[in-house]
Amino acid sequence: MNRDKFKRNQTEMNEKERKKTGAIIGLAITVGVLSASTLGLGIAYGMKNSQAMQYEIELENVYQRNYYDLVDSINNADTKISKILASNNSSYQKKMLTELSENAKDAQGAISTLPISSSDFVENVRFINQLSGYTSTLSEKIAKGGKLDNEDKKSLSNLHISLTQLKNNLNKFSEKMEKNYKIIEKSANNKDINNFTSDISKIKNIDTDYPTMIYDGPFADSVVNKKVKGVQGEKISINKGYDNIKKCFKDISELDYKNDTNGKFNTYNYSLKTMDKQKLYVQVTKLGGDILTVSGHVESNIQNINIERAIKIASDFVRSNGIENVDCVWYVVLNNQAYINLAPKINNIVLYPDLIKVKVDMENSNVIGYDATSYYTNHVARNLGKASMSISDAQTKVPSEFNIKNKRLVLAPLDYNREVLCYEFEGEKEGVTYYFYINANTGEEENILKVLKTNDGSKLM
Amino acid sequence: MKKKVFTLLLVLVMLVASSVFVANNFISTDSSSNAVLTVATTTSQNRGIQQRLKELGYYKGNVDGIYGNKTRSAVIAFQKANGLVADGIVGKKTAKVLGVSISSDNDTGNNSDLYLLAKCVYAEARGESYEGQVAVAAVILNRVKSPDFPNTIAGVIYQPWAFTAVNDGQINLEPDKTAYSAAQDALNGWDPTYGCLYYYNASTATSKWIFTKTTVVTIGNHVFAI
Numbered sequence: 001m002n003r004d005k006f007k008r009n010q011t012e013m014n015e016k017e018r019k020k021t022g023a024i025i026g027l028a029i030t031v032g033v034l035s036a037s038t039l040g041l042g043i044a045y046g047m048k049n050s051q052a053m054q055y056e057i058e059l060e061n062v063y064q065r066n067y068y069d070l071v072d073s074i075n076n077a078d079t080k081i082s083k084i085l086a087s088n089n090s091s092y093q094k095k096m097l098t099e100l101s102e103n104a105k106d107a108q109g110a111i112s113t114l115p116i117s118s119s120d121f122v123e124n125v126r127f128i129n130q131l132s133g134y135t136s137t138l139s140e141k142i143a144k145g146g147k148l149d150n151e152d153k154k155s156l157s158n159l160h161i162s163l164t165q166l167k168n169n170l171n172k173f174s175e176k177m178e179k180n181y182k183i184i185e186k187s188a189n190n191k192d193i194n195n196f197t198s199d200i201s202k203i204k205n206i207d208t209d210y211p212t213m214i215y216d217g218p219f220a221d222s223v224v225n226k227k228v229k230g231v232q233g234e235k236i237s238i239n240k241g242y243d244n245i246k247k248c249f250k251d252i253s254e255l256d257y258k259n260d261t262n263g264k265f266n267t268y269n270y271s272l273k274t275m276d277k278q279k280l281y282v283q284v285t286k287l288g289g290d291i292l293t294v295s296g297h298v299e300s301n302i303q304n305i306n307i308e309r310a311i312k313i314a315s316d317f318v319r320s321n322g323i324e325n326v327d328c329v330w331y332v333v334l335n336n337q338a339y340i341n342l343a344p345k346i347n348n349i350v351l352y353p354d355l356i357k358v359k360v361d362m363e364n365s366n367v368i369g370y371d372a373t374s375y376y377t378n379h380v381a382r383n384l385g386k387a388s389m390s391i392s393d394a395q396t397k398v399p400s401e402f403n404i405k406n407k408r409l410v411l412a413p414l415d416y417n418r419e420v421l422c423y424e425f426e427g428e429k430e431g432v433t434y435y436f437y438i439n440a441n442t443g444e445e446e447n448i449l450k451v452l453k454t455n456d457g458s459k460l461m
Numbered sequence: 462m463k464k465k466v467f468t469l470l471l472v473l474v475m476l477v478a479s480s481v482f483v484a485n486n487f488i489s490t491d492s493s494s495n496a497v498l499t500v501a502t503t504t505s506q507n508r509g510i511q512q513r514l515k516e517l518g519y520y521k522g523n524v525d526g527i528y529g530n531k532t533r534s535a536v537i538a539f540q541k542a543n544g545l546v547a548d549g550i551v552g553k554k555t556a557k558v559l560g561v562s563i564s565s566d567n568d569t570g571n572n573s574d575l576y577l578l579a580k581c582v583y584a585e586a587r588g589e590s591y592e593g594q595v596a597v598a599a600v601i602l603n604r605v606k607s608p609d610f611p612n613t614i615a616g617v618i619y620q621p622w623a624f625t626a627v628n629d630g631q632i633n634l635e636p637d638k639t640a641y642s643a644a645q646d647a648l649n650g651w652d653p654t655y656g657c658l659y660y661y662n663a664s665t666a667t668s669k670w671i672f673t674k675t676t677v678v679t680i681g682n683h684v685f686a687i
Contacts, residue, residue: 105612112611115621122609129608187621219608263677263687264655281592283653293653297591297642301549303528335642336528339649357650371651 056184063183066110071170073107077131078167081160085153090142097139104132115187117194120201124166127210129219131159137217158211169203216416223416228264230354230379233288241268241284248291248320249367251275260286265376267292276364285376291321294370300336300363307331309365310338314358317367318342323375326356336362344375346384349421353378353413378419384411387421387440394423394438397445402427402434412437414446422446507532510551513559514539574614576636578602578644581618583636584626586683593681594640596654598647600685603658610658654678657685 080100084093107128111121138152148156176199186196193201216222236244238257245255254273261267267283274280280296305313311328318326326342327350333339338360344351359369391407398404406426414420414437422437433451438444507528514520519542520535533549540547543558551559578598586597604610604617611617618627626632636644654660660683661671674686 108612109616112616112620117622125610126608129612133608224607259679261653261655261678263657269653269678279591281590281653293651295592295595295646295651295653297639299638302530302533304530306525306527334645359646369646369651371649373652373655374650 060182060184063114064177066113067177067183068174070107070110070114071174073103073110074128074163074167074170077103077107078160078163081156081163084148085157085160090147093148094139094142097135097142101132101136101139104128104135108132114200115183115194115196116200117187117197120193120197123210124203126219127162127166130213131163133218133220134159134213134215137215137220140217155211155213159213162210166203173200173203216418218416220416226377226417228377230376231265231285231287231290233290235286236284236289238268240289241270244284244289244291244321245270245272245282248317249274249280253277265292265373274366276366278361278364278366278368280368290372290376291370292372292376294367296368298337298361298364298366298368300361303333303336303362305362305365307333307338310360310362311340313360313365313367314338314340314342317358317370318356318372321372323356323372329355333362337368338362339369344379346382348409349384350408350410350424351379351382352410353419378413382411382419384421387423389423389440389443391423394440394443395425397438397443398425398427398436402429402436405433409440410437412446420446510536510556510559575641575644575648577614577618578648579636579641580632580634581624581627582643583640584631584634585624587637587640589681589683591639591643592653593683594643595646595651596657596678596680596683596685597660598644599652599654600657600660602647603652603654603656607658653680654685657687659686660684661686 077100080096080103084096084100087093087096108125111125111128134155138148138156142148183196186199187194213220214222241257242255246252249272251274252272253275254271256271258269258271261269261283265283266286268286270282270284272280272282278296278298280294282291283293284290285292311331315326315328323344325346326344328340329343329350329352330341331338340358340360342356342358344354344356354375356375357369357371358367360366361368387409391409395404395407402425404425404427406424408424410422410424412420412422412424420437421440423440425436425438427434427436435449435451436445437447437449439446508524511520511522511524511532514532514535515524517539519539520532522529522531522535536551536555537547537549539545539559540549540555545555545558578601581601582594582598586594589597601614601617605612605614611620618624618632622628624632654677657677659671659674661668662682663679663684664682666672671686676684676686678685
């Protein structure tokens with residue numbers, strides 16, 4: 001009995017011992033793992049931290065570089081404008097104007113990468129962009145045989161005053177930068193206006209007044225805020241808008257007025273659902289009640305119709321909206337949808353400024369997109385006059401290595417609100433198609449478009 | 462008992478540790494997925510596809526360049542027979558197995574503008590209606606033309622603090638088909654806002670100056686202004 005008891009006690013003791021040892025080992029392992037993971041975390045955190053610091057330094061360097069690029073470009077631009085005003089030689093003026101325009105572009109590029117957080121700086125940006133646009137327009141004027149007249153010189157000397165002020169103010173800010181100013185620290189908070197924005201915005205003094213640049217060129221107010229000329233007629237009611245939409249879309253299941261757009265165009269906006277459950281957004285002009293845009297997204301899986309049929313559907317849609325006599329001037333098939341550009345014709349002259357774009361779903365033969373904003377911006381009764389040059393004479397202006405496949409008389413919308421009567425020649429060279437626009441009165445080559453083939457169709461550049 | 466407690470503790474420690482790492486890595490969004498930009502093929506490419514399918518005995522119709530039901534079924538049959546995803550679309554893989562080229566060999570224009578624009582639309586407006594997405598893309602393009610903003614699509618999109626979704630890294634999400642289509646429409650000239658340069662979410666906007674802009678139209682949650 002006793003021996004048995006002793007044995008049992010022994011076993012119990014062993015059991016206890018084992019448990020104790022087990023617990024100690026467990027504790028040791030846990031402590032080990034805990035400290036190892038803490039150490040690991042600490043190292044990882046430290047690494048992250050030093051990495052973050054490295055990124056910070058790199059970003060600060062990028063900011064500093066862009067800031068000093070901006071200063072350089074403005075300093076250079078200021079020197080060039082004084083040289084232009086001092087010179088009497090057109091070709092030298094042209095060279096300086098081109099370089100000045102490039103300096104302004106560089107300055108704008110530098111600004112756009114700096115962390116400026118609100119519109120407080122916008123006047124400076126606009127001034128620099130328009131300076132670039134204005135000087136390149138003047139340079140082009142000289143290239144075409146023109147001269148800088150007194151008016152131009154007066155504008156340039158006004159610009160010079162503002163530019164010098166901008167330069168001086170920037171250089172004053174540079175003094176601040178030299179005292180260890182860190183852009184990244186000053187721009188850290190993403191509020192309405194960060195400190196860097198308010199600091200750099202101060203470079204424009206209240207007495208700096210940027211002059212208005214009146215020209216037809218890049219970034220000109222007249223180009224950006226082009227007036228709408230083609231919207232005509234009486235103001236319609238919302239209900240009349242419903243009627244007009246029903247004229248163009250045959251299978252409507254739901255049609256609801258949503259709200260208005262009051263901008264360059266004033267429209268009533270409707271949401272439309274077709275019988276096959278396609279959702280479309282339709283904008284109708286308040287004056288005249290014309291359909292201005294239709295947008296909608298549909299996934300088309302196959303093509304049940306060919307492109308000729310799609311063009312017919314697009315032309316019929318345009319006609320049901322009251323625009324007659326249109327020609328397809330360009331199309332691309334993308335994701336089984338046809339993007340079709342139609343232009344009206346008068347006396348067989350294609351009116352490119354009045355372009356209308358239609359998107360047709362080639363699976364279900366529906367119009368799923370429509371954009372007539374160009375048409376209603378530009379369409380007016382025009383007096384086109386006659387071409388004083390013959391088409392065969394104009395063709396001699398196209399380099400002879402191009403194989404001419406098509407030719408016709410068109411009204412071309414050229415840079416910045418200019419509409420010019422041109423002969424259009426479609427020419428091919430080494431499998432690449434180009435369009436040439438030769439002025440039908442002067443024979444001048446006005447523009448060249450190149451057809452780029454992409455994976456998803458062709459586009460014009 | 463004690464052992465169990467320790468094990469539990471251990472697991473907890475590991476969990477905390479891993480969650481810290483997850484939090485640290487959260488920002489690095491993966492953008493490596495290789496989305497096919499478009500599934501479109503041109504008429505002449507379709508002819509090539511039909512010709513090849515005909516030679517292989519999958520297609521019995523005319524070689525007319527129209528990607529209709531017959532062509533689609535033939536493509537699906539070909540894909541099934543060759544262990545490809547049978548979606549009826551001739552993408553890069555199917556084209557390779559089929560032995561046809563779907564990219565033009567000379568003078569290929571690039572799609573980077575479309576891709577960037579679609580990314581920004583998806584990041585900024587993926588919850589919006591289609592016209593709301595076209596409108597956002599149009600605002601970006603209007604800014605490119607405006608003297609008050611950078612002069613390239615990339616310049617406008619990546620302008621510091623111009624778009625919240627660019628700021629917080631959502632720009633690196635892969636865009637969907639709707640965003641691509643909206644970007645494409647805007648590049649083609651569609652603009653339901655008629656030239657707006659700004660938009661904001663009326664319920665979340667904090668900036669004061671944005672309210673000084675003239676409202677042109679409200680589409681979904683976005684107020685478009687000039």
